[in-house]
Amino acid sequence: MNDQNLIIYDFNSLYKILEELSLDLNFNIICADNENSLNDKIQNINNYLIISTRKNFNINNQIVLDNLPINISNLIEKINIQFLKLQFNNQSRVKINKYSIDLNSREMIFNNTKLKLTEKETNTITYLSKVKKPVSVNELEENVWSYQSDIETHTVETHIYRLRKKILSTFEDNDFIISKKDGYQIK
Numbered sequence: 001m002n003d004q005n006l007i008i009y010d011f012n013s014l015y016k017i018l019e020e021l022s023l024d025l026n027f028n029i030i031c032a033d034n035e036n037s038l039n040d041k042i043q044n045i046n047n048y049l050i051i052s053t054r055k056n057f058n059i060n061n062q063i064v065l066d067n068l069p070i071n072i073s074n075l076i077e078k079i080n081i082q083f084l085k086l087q088f089n090n091q092s093r094v095k096i097n098k099y100s101i102d103l104n105s106r107e108m109i110f111n112n113t114k115l116k117l118t119e120k121e122t123n124t125i126t127y128l129s130k131v132k133k134p135v136s137v138n139e140l141e142e143n144v145w146s147y148q149s150d151i152e153t154h155t156v157e158t159h160i161y162r163l164r165k166k167i168l169s170t171f172e173d174n175d176f177i178i179s180k181k182d183g184y185q186i187k
Contacts, residue, residue: 004083005030005045009038009052011065017072025076027083047090049082061086096129096186097176108167115170120144121163125177125186134182160184 004027008015015031022029032038050062063082092104100109106122108115123144128135137156145155160177167176178187
């Protein structure tokens with residue numbers, strides 16, 4: 001079964017056309033005749049896209065067809081492009097504790113507050129989040145900075161210090177990255 005779901009909202013003629021073509025499409029087609037039906041469908045499925053003739057401001061992931069008629073092959077192409085965009089955006093979000101990290105925009109987000117991160121900061125946070133034990137400075141130098149461990153440098157310590165300071169000033173969180181005798185860890 002496909003994991004992409006196209007919900008056609010209050011547009012029965014389009015539903016019938018796409019239902020006839022469903023064997024050749026790479027997404028499921030679902031009909032929602034009214035707002036209650038639409039809300040039920042949204043709550044019970046993931047990875048959905050809604051297509052309608054009017055904009056619904058309470059709902060994300062929608063295509064509004066306000067310039068009809070439309071060529072069916074152009075419509076299917078538009079739908080596939082939207083599904084690709086959704087997949088890309090979903091893959092770019094990483095949840096770490098109470099924060100969401102957007103890898104594309106390099107932002108750390110909590111309660112609509114955003115903190116802009118550098119590429120190294122993003123890489124450091126994601127690396128630390130994947131390891132459940134403290135990570136040594138040498139390991140971070142090798143895996144995040146691609147440095148040789150025999151080089152004397154304080155790059156990692158300086159970056160972590162500045163990153164912790166940014167997180168503290170933006171989110172008032174002094175315990176996101178903790179320092180232990182063996183290295184650094186995300187709590």
